[in-house]
Amino acid sequence: MTTKNLLVELFVEELPPKDLKKFGASFSSVLADSLKANGLSTEHSAVTSYASPRRLAVHISAVRVQADDKAVSLKLVPVSVGLTADGQPTPALLKKLSSVGADASVVPQLRRQVDGKAEALFFDSTAKGMTLAAALQEALDKALAQLPIRKVMQYQLADGWSSVNFVRPAHGLVALHGADVVPVSVLGLSAGRATHGHRFEAKVDPVVVQDADHYAKQLEEQGAVLASFEHRHAEIVRQLQHEAGRLGLTPIDDPVLLDEVTALVERPNVLLCEFEKEFLDVPQECLILTMKANQKYFPLLDSHGKLTNKFLIVSNIRPEDPGRVIGGNERVVRPRLADAKFFFDQDRKKTLASRVPGLAKVVYHGKLGTQGERAERVQAIGHAIVNLLRLSTVPYSVDDKDHFDVLDSKVREAAQLAKADLLTDMVGEFPELQGVMGGYYARHEGLRDGVAIAIEDHYKPRFAGDSLPRNHTGTVLALADKLExxxxxxxxxxLPTGDKDPFALRRHALGVIRILIEKHLHLSVEELAKAAVPAFGTLIDDPTDALATFIYERLAGTLREQGYSAHEVDAVLALRPAPSEVPKRLAAVRAFASLPESASLAAANKRVGNILKKAEGTVEAKVDAALLQEPAEAALYEALQKVKPKADAAFDAGDQTASLQALAALKEPVDAFFDKVMVNAEDAALRANRLGLLATLHAAMNRVADLSRLAT
Structure with a gap:
């Protein structure tokens, strides 16, 4: 059967820019998948998505006008139910046939086939292939129903009586199979071939689409619209880089802003603007944020990453003289920058310390009190963390003289002031700058070295891939803040439930993990949680176990994303080591798993664990050499006496890989033990001694990881 290419476009009023990319992908994929499922297209059909501020469209190649007929086999009833003793149809069979549009005349053609334990009657027929019109109607309905719309609106149709619900009012529908219109309808619209281009710069209105393959070209040439989201995105990037490159500058790198601007314009035109240099006295984070968030501009940075007084705009029109567009945007941005300068100047008139009492009036959470109480808890938790580091078995290097006392003092000071910038005008206007502004104001006040940086960094890492705190004080404070x-x-x-995590607890957990691992803090999750609990007084249940499980689950997910297998991750995390040890243990497990002896030892370890679990009472890892009767158990004991000290010494020295690899020598004696020794001997003393030997083996094998998790 011959095929033609298909084009479907829904023309609407301006769609929400932050959702346009998702809308375009969803519309095209759902529609294409539905057609494929109904046999109108194949896996070789190319799908091209289009999404602009006023349209969602899709082009699909090699679409049939009608699907192939299908052979259908329908089970009716068991033979014993459908036929009488002399082979006549029963009322039950006739009723079933009637329900599928058949009658008694087809009874002789019914097929008998064993189904389970009984023989059943099957009705074989041919289903007519679905037409394109019917399949496209179904696909369109699905595509619109499954759009990820956050909020719908209701609007009246042209008849003045009917109303429909959709994300924005729809005004046109195009459906072309080759050059032929497909008779479908949706949202009160019937398909045709006419659409609309740019509001102001279209050469022709309406744009009458010649056929499916001329859609994008006609929209660009006649309608002044780049219909493809990817095409517009690439064109904006090209123009941004070209304009910035002429000045030796670099546009701010912000993929989210780029996507949003791509969703705001149909015909991008990048223009260069500038503002007064006096505004550069304001922290550049403030200026960048106000230009991006409020105006959707692209600030320009110099070769050192410093903000310049020049910025780029993406206009939706291309006038012969762009001066008025440029001047208008420069006038618009000036009051925004002036506001930022005013906030910055006003905020510096009060110290951070003078704002701290005001935190007692800011509610943090109904059950957890105010931001003032929160700051006190962060301070207490920070003090507890410093004490844990002071007592850590793996020394934590701090540079200051009398380091831990100085660190404790800095952490206390930074914790007291860290939330004060929440009461500043700048953070009130731009909540994203909390912490950042606190750092600026602390430096302005001349606070001692390290405290200002810690205040600025204590929310880090704010997101995946973000940098970590830059100094010891900031590291402890960030950890304390997340633990609080x-x-x-x-x-x-x-607790988070499903996709809902309003307090970003998953992100906080990942932040704790990154700090512990990348800053090499040899602290366990359990001890950190226990150290934090007293800061909340008696009003809180101990969440240590639940929180530790939550954090290790996040760590497990992160490690799998990094390419470690589920077996490797489970083996290491089963022992719940301090996160800072996890990378070395994973490397050791991976190296061990590559040894020829690993599979046998992992299986044996699993068997040992099961035996010990089933043993009555507590089994001590203790062996009486005088009770070793069988040569195989004596050989295993002797091998353990040689291997265990080597493995333990390597482990204690921090060489996890060597510790595990030393165990390879146990393969043969372990295999021989299980082949020739009966663990559960009738003699109680022999049985206890053999269990003790296995307990000693189990302890020796599982210091780095639970090797039984490697058994398949």
Whole structure:
């Protein structure tokens, strides 16, 4: 059967820019998948998505006008139910046939086939292939129903009586199979071939689409619209780089902003603007944020990453003289920058310390009190973390003289002031700058070295891939801040559920993990949680176990994303080591798994674990050499006496890989033990001694990881 290419476009009023990319992908994929499922297209059909501020469209190649007929086999009833003893149809069979549009005349053609334990009657027929019109109607309905719309609106149709619900009012529908219109309808619209181009710069209106393959070209040439989201995105990037390159500057790198601007324009035109240099006295984060968030501009940076007084705009029109567009945008941005300068100047008139009492009036959470109380808890948790580092078995290097006392003092000071910038005008206008502005104001006040940086960094890492705190004080403070959030909310039962995580607890957990691993803090999750709990007084249940499980689950997910296998991750995390040890243990497990002896030892380890679990009472890892009767058990004991000290010494020296590899020598004696020794001997003393030998083996094998998790 011959095929033609298909084009479907829904023309609407301006769609929400932050959702346009998702809308375009969803519309095209759902529609194409539905057609494919109904046999109108194949896996070789190319799908091209289009999405602009006023349209969602899709082009699909090699689409049939009608699907192939299908052979259908329908089970009716068991033979014993459908036929009488003399082979006549029963009322039950006739009723079933009637339900599928057949009658008694087809009874002789019914097929008998064993189905389970009984023989059943099957009705074989041919289903007519679905027409394109019917399949496209179904596909369109599905595509619109499954759009990820956050909020719908209701609007009246042209008849003045009917109303429909959709994300924005729809005004046109194009459906072309080759050059032929496909008779479908949706949202009160019937398909045709006419669409509309740019509001102001279209050469022709309406644009009458010649056929499916001329859609994008006609829209660009006659309608002044780049219909493809990817095409517009690439064109904006090209123009941004070209304009910035002429000045030796670099546009700000912000993929989210780029996507949003791509969704705002149909015909991008990048223009260069500038503002007064006096505004550069304001912290560049403030200026960049106001230009991006409020105006959707692209600030320009110099070769050192410093903000310049020049910026780029993406206009939706291309006038012969762009001067008025440029001047208008420069006038618009000036009051925004002036506001930022005013906020910055006003905020510096008060110290951070003078704002701290005001935190007692800012509610943090109904069950956890105010931001003032929160700051006190962060301070207490920070003090507890410093003490844990002071007592850590793996020394934590701090540069200051009398380092831990100085660190403790800095952490206390930074914790007291860290939330004060929440009461500043700048953070009130731009909440995204909390912490950042605190750092600026602390430096302005001349606070001692390290405290200002810690205040600025204590929210880090804010997102995946973000940098970590830059100094020791900031590291402890960031860890304390995240633990305060996690312990507090877990303590009142405010856990994430499904996709809902309003307090970003998953992000906080990942932040804790990154800090512990990348800053080499040899602290366990359990001890950190326990150290944080007292800061909440008696009003909180101990969430230590639940929180530790939550954090290790996040760590497991992160490690799998990094390419470690589920077996490797489970083996290491089963022992719940300090996160800072995890990378070395994973490397050791991976190296061990590559040894020829690993599979046998992992299986044996699993068997040993099962035996010990089933043993009555507590089994001590203790062996009486005088009770070793069988040569195989004596050989295993002797091998353990040689291998265990080597493995333990390597482990204690931090060489996890060597510790595990030393165990390879146990393969043969372990295999021989299980082949020739009966563990559960009738003699109680022999049985206890053999269990003790296995307990000693189990302890020796599982210091780095639970090797039984490697068994398949």
């Amino acid at each position: 959030t996690l312990v507090g909310l877990f303590g009142i039962g405010q």
